[in-house]
Amino acid sequence: MLDSTAMLANREKIFEEWRKFQNGEDVDHTIVRDFVYRSWLRCRALHVDPYHVMHRKLPPEQIAAELERNSMLLESSKAVMEQIFSLIADSHSFISLASRDGVILHTLPGSGILNSRGSLSREEYIGTVGLATCLEEQKQLEIFAAEHYCTENHNFVCSAAPILDKKQNVIGVLGITSPCETFHLHTSGMLGAAVYAIMEQLALREVLDEYKALLALMDEGVITLDASGSILFINAKAVTMLHLKKDPIGRNIHDVIRFGRAVRPLLDERNAFHDVDTTLMIEEAAQAIPCVLSAAVNGSTGGMILTLRETARMREFATRLVGAKAMFTFDDILGRSAALSEVLSNARRIAGSDTTVLLLGESGTGKELFAQSLHNASPRRGMPFVVVNCGALPRELIQSELFGYTEGSFTGASRQGKPGKFELADGGTIFLDEIGEMPLDVQVNLLRLLQNREVVRIGGQRARRVNIRIIAATNKNLYNAVQSRTFREDLYYRLNVFPLHIPPLRDRQGDVALLARHFMDKFSRQSGKTLKRISRSALDALQRYSWPGNIRELENVMERAVYMASGPEVTLKELPEVIAERESSSVRKGASEERSGERGEKAALEAALRASRGRIADALKILNMNRSTFYYRLKRYGIRPADFRHGVQRDWEKTGVELNPLLTLRTEEMEALAGFARELCRNREGS
Numbered sequence: 001m002l003d004s005t006a007m008l009a010n011r012e013k014i015f016e017e018w019r020k021f022q023n024g025e026d027v028d029h030t031i032v033r034d035f036v037y038r039s040w041l042r043c044r045a046l047h048v049d050p051y052h053v054m055h056r057k058l059p060p061e062q063i064a065a066e067l068e069r070n071s072m073l074l075e076s077s078k079a080v081m082e083q084i085f086s087l088i089a090d091s092h093s094f095i096s097l098a099s100r101d102g103v104i105l106h107t108l109p110g111s112g113i114l115n116s117r118g119s120l121s122r123e124e125y126i127g128t129v130g131l132a133t134c135l136e137e138q139k140q141l142e143i144f145a146a147e148h149y150c151t152e153n154h155n156f157v158c159s160a161a162p163i164l165d166k167k168q169n170v171i172g173v174l175g176i177t178s179p180c181e182t183f184h185l186h187t188s189g190m191l192g193a194a195v196y197a198i199m200e201q202l203a204l205r206e207v208l209d210e211y212k213a214l215l216a217l218m219d220e221g222v223i224t225l226d227a228s229g230s231i232l233f234i235n236a237k238a239v240t241m242l243h244l245k246k247d248p249i250g251r252n253i254h255d256v257i258r259f260g261r262a263v264r265p266l267l268d269e270r271n272a273f274h275d276v277d278t279t280l281m282i283e284e285a286a287q288a289i290p291c292v293l294s295a296a297v298n299g300s301t302g303g304m305i306l307t308l309r310e311t312a313r314m315r316e317f318a319t320r321l322v323g324a325k326a327m328f329t330f331d332d333i334l335g336r337s338a339a340l341s342e343v344l345s346n347a348r349r350i351a352g353s354d355t356t357v358l359l360l361g362e363s364g365t366g367k368e369l370f371a372q373s374l375h376n377a378s379p380r381r382g383m384p385f386v387v388v389n390c391g392a393l394p395r396e397l398i399q400s401e402l403f404g405y406t407e408g409s410f411t412g413a414s415r416q417g418k419p420g421k422f423e424l425a426d427g428g429t430i431f432l433d434e435i436g437e438m439p440l441d442v443q444v445n446l447l448r449l450l451q452n453r454e455v456v457r458i459g460g461q462r463a464r465r466v467n468i469r470i471i472a473a474t475n476k477n478l479y480n481a482v483q484s485r486t487f488r489e490d491l492y493y494r495l496n497v498f499p500l501h502i503p504p505l506r507d508r509q510g511d512v513a514l515l516a517r518h519f520m521d522k523f524s525r526q527s528g529k530t531l532k533r534i535s536r537s538a539l540d541a542l543q544r545y546s547w548p549g550n551i552r553e554l555e556n557v558m559e560r561a562v563y564m565a566s567g568p569e570v571t572l573k574e575l576p577e578v579i580a581e582r583e584s585s586s587v588r589k590g591a592s593e594e595r596s597g598e599r600g601e602k603a604a605l606e607a608a609l610r611a612s613r614g615r616i617a618d619a620l621k622i623l624n625m626n627r628s629t630f631y632y633r634l635k636r637y638g639i640r641p642a643d644f645r646h647g648v649q650r651d652w653e654k655t656g657v658e659l660n661p662l663l664t665l666r667t668e669e670m671e672a673l674a675g676f677a678r679e680l681c682r683n684r685e686g687s
Contacts, residue, residue, distance in 0.1 A: 011180070015146035015154070022050055035137050036147045039128040042136065043149045046124045053127070053152045056120045058103065063118035066103045072209075073097075073163065073172050074105050076201035081108055084176070084194050091182035096121070096175045098131045105172070121175075126150060130158025130175040138162055138170050140192060145180055157183040161195040166203060174198065220309045221291075227302035229253050229267075241308055242282050242289060253306075257282060263293060270304060272297050277311065277419060279462075290464070311419075326372040326385035326429075333369055334518055335511040339503035339628030343370075350498050351377035356450070358435075358495050359473035361502030364552030367473040368433065370502060374471060375429040383428030388421050391437035398442050403449075405458040422455050422466050429469045435495065436476035436487060447491045470495075505547040505554065509632035512543050515551060519558035520570060527562055535571045545579045602637045605630075606644075614645030 010031065017027045021040055029037065043050075058066065067074065077097050085095050085108040097106045102122040121131040127149030134141055140161035146154050160175035174195050176187055212233075215222045221238025223231060231248050238244075248256045258281035259267060266273050273295050280289045290311040295304050330348060333340070350357065351374045359367040368387070375385045393401055404420030422430060432438075438446065449455060450470065454463040472495050481487035505512060516534055524531045534542070538561075547553055561574040572580050604623065612618030619641070620630055634641070 011145050014144065018146040033147075035133070035139075035141060036128065036143070039123060039133045039136065040149055042123055043127045048124065048127045048149060050127065050150050053150045054125050056125050057116065058118045058120065060118075063103075066099060066101075066118075067105060070099050070105055070172065072202065072205055073099070073198075076205055077163075077172075077174065077198045078106065080194050080197045080201070081106065081174070084190060085109075087190070088176065088178070088184075088187075091178055091184065093176055093178035093182065096131060096177070098135070098173050098175070100135065100171050100173075102132060102135055104131075123149075127153075129153060130160035130177065131173050134160035134162055134173045134175065135170065140188070140195075142188060155180055157187075159187050159191050161191050163195055163198055163202075165199075166206070171202075220307050223253070223306040223308070224298075225253055225304045225306070231256070232303070238308055241291065241310065242280070243287055244282070244284060246284060255283065267295065267304070270297050270302070271295075280308075288462075311423075326375045326381070328369050328372040329376045330373045333366065333373060334515055335508055336514065337503075337508035337511045337628055338631055339507050339509075339626070340511065342628075343500055343502055347374060347500055348377065350374075352379065354378075354469050356469070356495060356497040357471045358478075358497070358499045359471065359502060360478075360499055361473075361475060362504050362548075362550055363475050364550030365502040365504055366551050367475075367502060368431065370500065371429075371431040371433075371471045371473065375431075375469075378429070378469065380428050380469060384425050385429050385431065386421050386425040387431045387433060389433045391434035395439055398439065399445070400458050402442065403445060403455055403457055406460040420455065420457065422449060422468060423464060425468045426466045427468070429471060432470065432472040434474060435472040436474040436478055436481055440486070440488065443488045443491050447488065447494060450491075450494045503626075503628065505550045507626050507628055509629060512545075512547070512554065513539055515554055516542050516558055519555050520562055523559045523562040529562060529565070531562060531565055531568060531570060533569045535569050537572045538570050538575055541572060541575055541579050601633065602639070605633060605637065605639055609639070609641055609644040612644075614641045614643070616641060 013031050017032045021027050081095050095108050096104055098104050098121050102120050104117055104119045104121060123132045123136060126132060128143055129148060130143050133143060143158040148154055156177050157180055158175055158177050160173055162170045163172040163174060165171050176191055215235040218237060221241045222235045223238055224233040226232055229252050231251055231253055234248055260278045263276055263278050276293045278293050280291060282289060292309040292311060294307045297304055330344060347370060357374060359370055361367055402420050402422060404418055404423055453466055455466050456463050478487055478492050482489045482492050520531055520534060557576060561570045564574040608619040608622040611622060620627060
C-alpha cells in the first residue's frame with residue numbers, strides 16, 4: 001500500500017499528472033501507480049467524462065433481485081460493517097458493500113452521492129474509484145485524491161478490498177470512502193480485517209445452510225434443544241412424524257411431547273442413548289407415535305440433539321439384518337413332473353392375494369422355497385420377509401420372540417423393550433415353519449393375532465396393528481394333531497385356508513435326473529471342476545432310490561459326489577453305499593426279470609382300468625397309487641384309459657347293481673395285481 005502521509009505530500013503532484021493525462025501528455029510513472037494508470041486508460045477507452053460523474057441506478061425490481069441473489073453476502077456483512085462504521089463515523093466517512101457486478105447492496109450511513117443502494121459502481125459510469133477499480137484489479141487498493149478519474153471525487157480517499165469465496169472467486173467488494181483531510185493511516189488494515197471477518201461469516205453460514213439442508217433432507221426427524229430443554233430447531237421430517245401444526249420453536253420439549261417412563265429420566269439427566277424403541281404422546285395431536293429415539297449431548301452448550309426414526313422403517317432395516325431375505329421365485333423351482341406342475345399352478349394362482357397359505361410336505365421338499373416364491377410373487381415383494389422356526393425357539397422365549405415385550409416386563413428384559421417377529425414383518429410376510437411344534441399356550445395368542453391382526457407385547461396393554469400375510473408350513477399331519485389335542489382345532493381351520501401339498505421327490509417322476517444334473521453343475525462351479533455328466537448306472541441308482549430326505553438329501557448326495565469325483569463324470573462309486581448297493585442288487589437280477597416285472601406292471605394297470613371301466617379315481621384306489629405316478633406309467637406303456645370306457649358290458653352291469661370293481665377282476669388279473677403289489681412292497685422296504 002502507498003504510504004498515506006506521502007500521498008498527502010504529493011497531492012498536487014498527482015493532480016498535475018492527472019492534468020497531463022487528460023491533455024494527452026505523458027505521465028510520470030514514479031508518481032502515478034501502475035493500477036491507477038491502467039484504470040485511467042480503461043476510462044478513456046470507455047469515454048468517461050472526467051468532469052461529470054454519470055450516476056446510474058437500477059430499477060426497483062432489479063434491485064430486489066440483486067439483493068435476493070446476494071442475500072448471504074449481505075447478511076454476513078451487515079454486522080461487520082456496523083462495527084467498522086462505529087469506528088469511522090466521526091471522520092465523515094461512509095462504508096459500502098457492492099456485489100461482484102458493482103451493484104451497491106448496503107451503505108452506512110444510508111444516504112450519499114456514491115453510496116445509495118442499487119447504484120452501479122463501475123468504471124464505465126463513475127471512472128476510477130475504490131469499489132469499481134478493485135473489481136477490475138481484484139486486489140485490495142486505495143485511490144487517493146486526483147487518482148480518481150472524475151474531478152467530483154478528487155477530495156476523497158477510497159479504500160476497497162475484494163471479498164472471496166472458498167474457491168477464491170470474487171463475490172463482492174467492501175469499500176471505505178473518507179475525505180482526504182480525515183483519512184486515517186490504519187484504514188487499510190482495518191478494512192482488510194473487516195473483509196476477513198466477512199469471509200469467515202460466509203464460510204460459517206455456508207456450513208450452517210448445508211447443515212440445515214441436510215437435516216431437511218434426512219429421512220429421520222431431528223430436534224435440537226438448549227440446556228433448559230427449549231426447542232432450538234426441528235426439521236420438516238420431525239414435524240411430519242409428530243403431526244405438529246403449531247411452530248414448536250422456543251417451546252419446552254416436554255410441553256410438546258410426553259415421553260415414556262424409560263426415556264424421560266434419560267432426558268432429564270441429560271444422558272445420551274441410542275435406538276430406544278418407544279412411543280411418544282403428542283400433546284397437540286393427542287396421538288401416540290411409535291418411533292426409535294436416540295439422543296446426543298452437546299458438551300459445549302449443555303443442550304441435546306434428538307433423532308426420531310419411524311418404527312416401520314427401522315423394522316424393515318432390522319429384518320434385513322436379522323431376518324431372512326426372500327431370494328427365490330417360482331422360476332427357481334426346478335421340475336417338470338405332473339405332481340409338481342399342479343402344485344406350482346395352484347401356488348401361482350394364490351400368490352397375489354393375502355390369503356393364509358399352509359404348506360404341507362415332508363422334510364426337504366422345499367417348503368421355504370415355496371414360501372419365498374409366494375412372497376416374491378405378491379404385492380408385498382418389496383417388504384420384509386421374516387422366517388420363524390417354531391421348532392427351534394426355546395419354549396420359554398417363543399412368546400417374547402414372536403410378540404415382543406415392553407421395557408422391564410421380566411427379569412433380564414431390555415430396558416427399552418423389543419419388537420417381536422410379527423412387528424418386524426409389518427407390511428410383509430411372516431413364514432411360520434414347523435408350525436406343528438408351536439406350544440398350545442402360544443397358539444392362543446397366534447389365533448388372536450390371526451383374528452384381529454393386532455399384537456400385544458408381553459407386559460404391555462396397548463395393541464399394535466400389524467399388516468402381515470401368514471404362510472405356515474409343517475411336515476406333520478395337523479388334522480391328526482388336532483384329534484390328539486396337541487394342536488388347537490380353531491387355529492387349524494384358521495391356517496388351513498389354502499393348503500398346498502408339496503409332493504415328495506419319489507413321486508416326482510423324471511425330476512430326480514433334472515435336479516441331480518442341476519446340483520452337479522452348481523457344485524462343479526463352486527469346486528472349480530469341469531464335470532460334464534452323470535454315468536448311466538449312477539443315474540439309474542439315483543432314480544431308483546426313494547429319497548426319504550427329498551431334495552435336501554439329493555443336494556447333499558450330489559455335493560459329496562462332485563467333490564469325490566476324479567474324472568469328468570459322476571459314477572456309481574461316488575454315491576453313498578445305500579444308493580449304490582441298491583443299484584448293484586437290481587442289476588444282478590438280470591434283464592429277463594426286469595422285462596417280466598414290466599409285463600406284470602403293465603398287466604396290473606390294464607386290469608385296474610378294466611375293472612374301473614376307465615375311471616381314473618377308481619383305478620387309483622385299486623392300485624393304491626398317486627395320480628402323478630399313475631400317469632407316468634400309463635405314458636411309459638402306452639396305455640389309454642379311454643380304451644377301457646366302452647368295453648363289452650358284463651352281466652352284472654345289466655342288473656343295474658353297482659359292485660366293487662375288485663369283484664369284476666378275472667383270476668389272472670387278480671394275480672397280476674397281487675404281483676404288482678408285492679413289487680411295490682419290496683421297493684418301499686428297500687428304500
